Amino acid sequence: MTPQTSTEAVHLTERTPVVTGTEMLASLVPPPQFDAATFDSYRADERYPSQEAAKQLLQRFAGGVAPVRRGSLFRRAPKETPMKPGVYLDGGFGVGKTHLLAAVYHAFPARRKYFGSFIEYTALVGAVGYKNTVDLLRGSDLLCIDEFELDDPGDTMVMTRLLGELVASGTRLAATSNTPPNALGEGRFAAQDFLREIHAMSQSFETLRIDGVDYRQRAIDGTARVADDAQYAAAIEAAAAKGRASDDAFPALIQHLAQVHPSRYIRLIDGLDLVGLRDVRVLTDQSEALRFVAFVDRVYDAQLPIVATGVSLDEVFADEMLGGGYRKKYLRAVSRLNALTHSVAP
16 A cells, blocks of 8 residues: 655656766765764774774874874984875774764865765766866865775776876875674775775775774664554655655666666755655665665765665665675665664654
8 A cells, every 4th residue: 555645745756867077076075964073073982992093093194183192201202104195994884984084074174175985986987087087186185085885896996097196196085995894804804905906006095994883773773664654654744844855666766766877866865854765675686776775875975864664674685685795885775774764753
C-alpha cells in the first residue's frame, strides 16, 4: 500500500538539475555541518591517543599554534621536522576525520583553498575536462580531499596526475580515507594502498592513523529506523508544512539517479528539509548501489533527515556487495543512513 502524502511534497524523479563548472568550483567548501569546525571544537577521545596526536600535527600543518616541546636550561628544544606538502588521514568511520579536515581548511591562512570529496573533484574533471580543471585549480594554496577513493583505477590515476601538477605549483594537500571498523590490519593496509596508488607522489604525504569509535553510532542502536505507512505520511506532511519534503518510490529514484550525473546530486536535493523514500528494496546491481552511495553522501553533507518504508536502509546493500571491493563505501553509507533515519522525530 502506498501511503497518502501531502501534495506539497516534491518528487526528485521530476528534477533534472544542471550544474556548470564554475558552480562546481564555487561549491568546493566544507559541508554545512562543518562550517564552524575548528581544532578547538574537535573533542579527542582520551581512549584513543592517535586522535589528539593527529589534531596537533594538523594544527602545525595548517599554520596554527600547536603545543611544542621546550628545552631545559642545559638542553635545546628538539628541532621540528619540516612538514611535507601533503597529509593523509586514515581511520574508521565517524572518528572525526572530516571535522579535522574542515578545521585545516578554516585555519589555513589562504584565500584560494578548496574542500571537496573525491567524487566532486573527479566530477569537475568530467564536466570541464582535465586541462581546464588544472587551470582552475593551479595556484591554489590548499586542496582538501575528503574520502579519497582507491577502488577505481582510472579515477585514482587521474587524481594522482592532477595532484602531482598542483603540488609542483606549490599547492598543499590534505586527504582522508575510510577504513572499516574492526577490520584486522586494514587500517595499515589502507595507508599502504594509498601510497602505492599515488606512487609518483608518495614522498609528498605524511600519513596519520586515527583510531576510535563511530560517533554516529554512539547514540543509536546500529540499525536504520523504518517507518510504517502512517508514520511516513505524517513525517512528509509535517516537513512539507514547515518547509519542503521529497516523496519518491525507492525503485523510481534509483532509476532516475542513472539519468543524472553524480556531480548534480547536490542540486537534486536543493531546498529540501527531509527526504522520503517509499518501498526500499535490496540493491543487487553494483552500478545502482554505487550511485545510491553517492546520493547518500550528498544527503548526509546537507544533513537532511530520511524517512523510509520497506527494507531497513542498513540492509539495502546485498551481502555479496558488503564482501566485495566496494565494502568501505557501502559500510560508510550504512553508517550515514542509520544516523539520518534517526534524525526524524518518531
